[in-house]
Amino acid sequence: MDAPEEDIVIARSRARYNEGYMPGFGNDFETEAIEGALPIGQNSPQRCPYGLYAEQLSGTPFTAPRASNERTWLYRMRPSVRHIARMRRIDLPLFRSAPTPDESGLPLAPMRWDPAPIPEDAGTWLEGMRSIATGGDVLTQTGFAIHTYAVTESMETEAFYNADGEMLVVPEIGRLRFFTEMGVIDIAPGEIALLPRGLKYKVLLNGDAKCRGYVCENYGGAFSVPERGPIGANCLANPRDFLTPVAAYERRDGTCHGLTVKWCGQFHRCEIDHSPLDVVAWHGNYAPYKYNLRHYSPVGPILNDHADPSIFTVLTAPSGEPGTANIDFVIFPPRWLVAENSFRPPWYHMNIMSEFMGLIEGVYDAKPEGFVPGGMSIHNMMLPHGPDAEAFYKASLKDLGPERLTNTMAFMFETRFPQQVTRHAAGLSTLQAGYPKVWASLRNHFDPERRDWRGE
Numbered sequence: 001m002d003a004p005e006e007d008i009v010i011a012r013s014r015a016r017y018n019e020g021y022m023p024g025f026g027n028d029f030e031t032e033a034i035e036g037a038l039p040i041g042q043n044s045p046q047r048c049p050y051g052l053y054a055e056q057l058s059g060t061p062f063t064a065p066r067a068s069n070e071r072t073w074l075y076r077m078r079p080s081v082r083h084i085a086r087m088r089r090i091d092l093p094l095f096r097s098a099p100t101p102d103e104s105g106l107p108l109a110p111m112r113w114d115p116a117p118i119p120e121d122a123g124t125w126l127e128g129m130r131s132i133a134t135g136g137d138v139l140t141q142t143g144f145a146i147h148t149y150a151v152t153e154s155m156e157t158e159a160f161y162n163a164d165g166e167m168l169v170v171p172e173i174g175r176l177r178f179f180t181e182m183g184v185i186d187i188a189p190g191e192i193a194l195l196p197r198g199l200k201y202k203v204l205l206n207g208d209a210k211c212r213g214y215v216c217e218n219y220g221g222a223f224s225v226p227e228r229g230p231i232g233a234n235c236l237a238n239p240r241d242f243l244t245p246v247a248a249y250e251r252r253d254g255t256c257h258g259l260t261v262k263w264c265g266q267f268h269r270c271e272i273d274h275s276p277l278d279v280v281a282w283h284g285n286y287a288p289y290k291y292n293l294r295h296y297s298p299v300g301p302i303l304n305d306h307a308d309p310s311i312f313t314v315l316t317a318p319s320g321e322p323g324t325a326n327i328d329f330v331i332f333p334p335r336w337l338v339a340e341n342s343f344r345p346p347w348y349h350m351n352i353m354s355e356f357m358g359l360i361e362g363v364y365d366a367k368p369e370g371f372v373p374g375g376m377s378i379h380n381m382m383l384p385h386g387p388d389a390e391a392f393y394k395a396s397l398k399d400l401g402p403e404r405l406t407n408t409m410a411f412m413f414e415t416r417f418p419q420q421v422t423r424h425a426a427g428l429s430t431l432q433a434g435y436p437k438v439w440a441s442l443r444n445h446f447d448p449e450r451r452d453w454r455g456e
């Protein structure tokens with residue numbers, strides 16, 4: 001007998017929160033803005049549907065191991081070679097690439113900056129990019145550059161691609177729209193976006209007149225979710241919370257468009273008579289994505305002590321040496337602190353890795369004063385740091401019960417390379433001259449007669 005009709009319910013593949021996106025990390029996605037635009041069962045038919053061109057975008061060498069191999073097939077109105085005309089060099093002197101050795105003129109010290117105000121005329125994504133620190137070398141595809149951005153203008157008829165590295169975007173103020181050749185990503189503070197190397201896109205304001213945030217440009221192997229080891233198959237950043245956009249294209253022929261390319265640290269621009277964002281369908285695993293940091297599921301010390309910050313790694317970019325990241329992206333999200341008889345904030349430390357920190361929202365528990373949203377700090381390789389005096393005495397003397405850290409979202413770009421501070425960052429009026437004084441009132445309490453120190 002046939003089942004009654006109402007017993008068969010087929011899911012519609014659209015979750016509540018991710019309309020316009022496809023969930024998963026590193027999936028082999030496929031998406032078409034027009035039905036039938038994707039060839040079935042092959043990449044390069046003799047003639048592609050709708051007269052489109054097939055083009056492969058390779059994020060790894062063809063022969064990279066299967067687990068790390070990344071490429072996407074694009075079906076577009078013109079091959080990318082038609083998006084390029086005669087290039088001219090342009091100057092974006094504050095958008096820098098590694099190496100930028102020893103140009104800050106600053107003495108060796110932990111450094112911290114207040115947020116820089118967003119100028120009314122900050123301009124577009126490209127014009128408003130300011131490099132803060134670099135490490136490694138863009139020419140050998142190792143290392144990184146860390147930038148801040150201020151955006152007050154949309155790139156209506158301008159597009160960009162970065163041949164040097166992928167861009168990890170961490171907004172702090174304002175919503176941005178990344179109209180990429182693989183689809184549209186909207187992000188707000190609390191979310192991050194990842195734009196792979198070679199991806200063409202433009203950046204649009206999306207409801208806010210002024211936007212500000214941080215960018216990590218990674219020259220090395222692509223960011224990936226970290227191994228979880230004994231944590232098992234769940235928690236930290238779960239793959240289903242990464243969202244890749246569905247295909248979207250612009251059909252704008254006969255209008256002048258600029259395309260800027262960042263290539264080996266130089267900028268080149270050409271003008272063409274159409275929009276290069278003309279991909280109608282694509283399939284593959286080399287694609288942009290976004291992620292909501294509020295979906296991070298932290299795992300931490302549930303009895304005592306303060307675990308290493310690597311437990312909060314969202315994304316890690318390899319250096320080739322196991323366990324030694326080119327760059328890690330780590331967050332310090334809202335969470336419960338429950339460790340008994342423990343100093344709960346970060347310990348004092350010296351680190352072979354170099355730490356850049358920013359604050360997206362609220363207060364960071366190790367630095368209750370002076371580290372504010374939009375600000376930043378650099379605790380470079382083997383430079384001592386830790387909680388400021390206020391945080392130390394408070395955490396050492398308080399009665400401990402379960403405590404919920406709320407109103408907080410700090411992050412760290414942690415790298416194996418020393419972070420060379422740029423001339424621009426060193427010259428900012430927001431650089432806090434007296435930063436190391438935050439530790440000045442840490443006293444010597446040692447008394448060989450008294451083992452039980454109680455804060456006197």
Ligand SMILES: O=C(O)Cc1cc(O)ccc1O
Binds near residue numbers: 307345346349355386
């Ligand atoms: O220095 C910092 O504030 C970042 C940090 C946090 C932490 O919990 C442990 C180590 C560490 O470097």
Ligand SMILES: [Fe+2]
Binds near residue numbers: 349351355379385
């Ligand atoms: Fe640190």
